Amino acid sequence: MSFSLYVHIPWCQSKCPYCDFNSHAASSWPEAQYTRALISELEYRANTPSYSGRRIRTIFFGGGTPSLFDPKSIGEIIDAANRVCGIEHDAEITLEANPGTVDLAKLGGLRAAGVNRISFGAQSFNAATLKFLGRIHCADETRAAARMAHRAGFDRLNLDLIFAVPGQTVADVLFDVESAAALEPDHISAYNLTFEEGAAFFTDLKRGRIKQLATDEQAAMYQTVREEIPRRGYSMYEISNYAAPGHEARHNLTYWRARTYLGIGAGAHSYAGDGRGGQRKRWWNEKLPARYISAIEERANAETGAETIDEAAAQSEFVFLNLRLREGFALADFHERFGRNFECIFGIVATPLFNNGLLTLDRGRIKLTDRGLEMADSVFAEFV
């Protein structure tokens, strides 16, 4: 069985105030050294039981801002992945890019290196919103970047949007949706802004320097997004994700279907264990790039924490991850994964959720209703 590979590039030109990811603002970075470290880690992991003998189904370069790297470095990593594991011929290889950091030459180089899907952090097409979000690009740069990506041969393109930004109105959100759709991506991710611990906005909120929109307003915006993006030809397939038919992000489906992935790079998380039985484990790497590099150089891995996912936790995760998908999961899939019936394990907690119109059972698949979607976390909490 194949697996998904995540590659973390932890640098950005500047850190956005809403971002709690492992990213570090920098004007220079040890690209060659870091690339070597990534390859060493991959070579090490490829020979561990969880991954040996398995091919790569998808690769995702995330960050940070992976587009800061030279396409040659990206190419080296992809080549190494192919050499040590083998990449399936129809693999999806995505790279996250900041619209302000690309030109046609770079996009061409990435395409030539093997990347076949680009994801731009557009976030908004409104200047005020972009400024509030601390973005280094403007709306026209996003438009130009999308056109260049198409010209460089990327027929798979995602645009990220953020809504429920303080100061935004429903009309602003609609404008962003229209502007994004006009660029003809095959995929749109629209995220409700959150205030995560570790992000500058979190502190701002705590200190009262900024204020969240009222939850009712946020709910109205979420509804707008859920109605308006599909009207433009994208179907909603996950809580925050929309795609043209057949163009879902396969890499991310790996996470939501609770399947095996390998994350390499500073702070990356990995999960092994989607087969029946055996040990399920999740682990994560040193977050600081310098410590990551030295750990790899010393001992070929940079693992700094791990947890064993027991059967009960694995079942919970399977349910709350799969339920993020509009298609939910088949009862048969649950049985296949765990060798037990869903009803036996979760029947008692699920029944009131069905009765209260939050879950439905449709042709053997369990999924959230529209109301269940809005209340997803309350539903999920029942399964942990």
Next chain:
Amino acid sequence: MTEAASIRNFSIIAHIDHGKSTLADRILERTGALTMRESKDQFLDSMDLERERGITIKARSVRLNYTAKDGKGYVLNLIDTPGHVDFAYEVSRSLAACEGALLVVDASQGVEAQTLANVYLALDHGLEIIPVINKIDLPSADVEGTRHQIEEIIGLDASEAVLTSAKEGVGIDDVLEAIVARIPAPKPTGEDAVRALIFDSWYDVYEGVIGLVRVFGGEIRVGMKVRLMGTDKLGEVMRLGHFTPHERPTDALGPGEVGFVVAGIKTVADMRVGDTITDADNPAVAPLPGFKTLKPMVFAGLYPTEANQYGALRDAIEKLRLNDASLICEPETSQALGFGFRAGFLGLLHMEIAQERLEREFGINLIVTAPTVAYQVRTVSGELTTVDNPAHLPDENTIEAIEEPFILTSIHMPEEYLGAVMKLCEDRRGLQRDLRFLGEKRVILHYELPLAEIVFDFYDRLKSVSRGYASLDYEFLDFRAGPLVKLDIRINGEVVDALSIIVHRDKSYERGRALCEKMRELIPRQMFEVAIQAGIGSKIIARETVKALRKNVTAKCYGGDITRKRKLLEKQKEGKKRMKQVGRVEIPQEAFLALLKVGE
């Protein structure tokens, strides 16, 4: 055994934070009872709960050996006292075991509230009071001002007040010398019959009940058959000893001595504070005065949030009762909450402490329902029943009258707060009985008040309007009929029996509105709209709505988020466990006590 002439029994009276515990620690260090390392701050307060709340719930005693400047050896027994109106009786018994008290006043804060109630209690018991002005090292210390205040407000001669800084260890010798010189030795009673006052008792899993006693007459010896004169229980003395504070066994306790007694008694209810121990074979004619069996003033339901914890709650309450003779408990059932218990408490603090101990020491998630006093209901058929749960009030048509308990309160205060305190009493349906000046500036005020009006927040309000200077004491008077009605709270149309209260008709609208508002604040938004109504009979008098939660969904969940996400969901679920499901609505613990939070 020690000669009575060389014994000094004393306690320390102080306002919270005025340095009582630090002074006690210094005295313990100075007399060699504790090394510096042992006296981890505040040795006397043993329970975590007490330390956190900064109050002493249970009294304790320590026996100290001190060689005074006159070259003679003395035994000093320091008897610690609790400090809240709910425990006034325990305080009075501790003071009854002493001949004197140190009154500790913070030189930078001056005389404060808690001090006063206990000083008057100590004066009532005829104790010799030694003023100690503490914290003289502080830059803001005002020794002369404080001395003046002690004389003005309390009416004590403060010219020979001892000046200390317990923190810096200054003046500790002066305190010890003053104890020896000024506090009288225990007076010989001249009787041979054993009479020992129990001023504290607690349950120990290995030995049963341990009682702290002050011997007045006769001599208790190991092996003696003893009788508790109040409860009429028999025991045999198995162990005697002192706390120094380490345990030191002894064979006998003689007149004037303080120590512990283990007599094979199984629950504190059989060895109550205030009772007298005597020799069963040669009993005293009469017990020492002042023994009372405390009656609970406040009743509330105790329910587990999860029905399967009922057994655990029952066991926990039983264990708690081994150690708390004033806690009364009986099984009861609520439509909304299922199986639980109706418990009686001395007051709200006592209730809160019991609640916290059940949750903390026994790990039980608990719902405590709105506290109430006990009413008497006279039915048309002439029956008289006691109702300590508003839900059990008989059908309206069968009620002739509802009678509520009235109490007589004595409030001591400096004259300047008289107006504010009288207004408070009037607002609480009080009837003034008399008003007397004690000296120029002190007033004692007597009011007849409905108990229901004072058990909840009266004490706090009194402290607030008198800036802490008023002290409160009360005794039960009688039951009086009044226009009392049952106020129900409906959640989504259904009456939640655990939320019903009995109120005076004139206050029912105001109370109903305030309750609904508070409940709206306390019940979180959930998947469905929640209607909260207050009603009397079928008539709705107030309504609030908790709007449905429109959205609760995390936008992002990718490879690096899953572990954290699962933990967040677990936390969310843990939070739910502290709520009670009533119909479809999840009601948090605090909402059941909304009554107490009205006006906050």
